[in-house]
Amino acid sequence: MIVYLVGSLRNPHVLEVAAALRNAGHEVIEDWYAAGSEADEKWKEYEQGRGRTFVEALDGLAATHVFDFDYRELKRAEAVVLVAPAGKSAHLELGVAIGSGKKGYYLLDSDDIRWDVMLKFCDKVVESVEELVKELG
Numbered sequence: 001m002i003v004y005l006v007g008s009l010r011n012p013h014v015l016e017v018a019a020a021l022r023n024a025g026h027e028v029i030e031d032w033y034a035a036g037s038e039a040d041e042k043w044k045e046y047e048q049g050r051g052r053t054f055v056e057a058l059d060g061l062a063a064t065h066v067f068d069f070d071y072r073e074l075k076r077a078e079a080v081v082l083v084a085p086a087g088k089s090a091h092l093e094l095g096v097a098i099g100s101g102k103k104g105y106y107l108l109d110s111d112d113i114r115w116d117v118m119l120k121f122c123d124k125v126v127e128s129v130e131e132l133v134k135e136l137g
Helices: 013-023 031-035 039-049 054-058 061-076 088-099 117-121 129-136
Strands: 002-007 027-029 079-083 103-107 124-126
Touching: 002 013, 002 061, 002 088, 013 027, 013 031, 013 079, 013 129, 031 061, 039 054, 039 061, 054 061, 061 088, 079 088, 088 103, 103 129, 124 129
Parallel strands: 002 027, 002 079, 079 103, 103 124
Antiparallel strands: none
């Protein structure tokens, strides 16, 4: 199965989850993680240095390239897994995937104590990588 991981550039668990899923025989897409933990801040600095606002920067070449790459891989995936904690982008990507009819999974962060009923949109909310591997088959 082709699995697209979404999450935070600052979440070290993304690579652990990717490795576990690969070991279970899945093709895993998490290449976005290579940009590094400061990618968003560096993009912001760059665009502000050019005198652009956030809204203007969203139409820029850098943002377009990143978006197009991520969206292409998101469409190619058969399942999407959000590795919590994660920010706005990851939650939007998971929502787009579920809305497109793909399987959507949410891997909880054991440190996050906030409950949210909207996670019921997911095919499954899992509490561990082991449970995720089992669910994906």
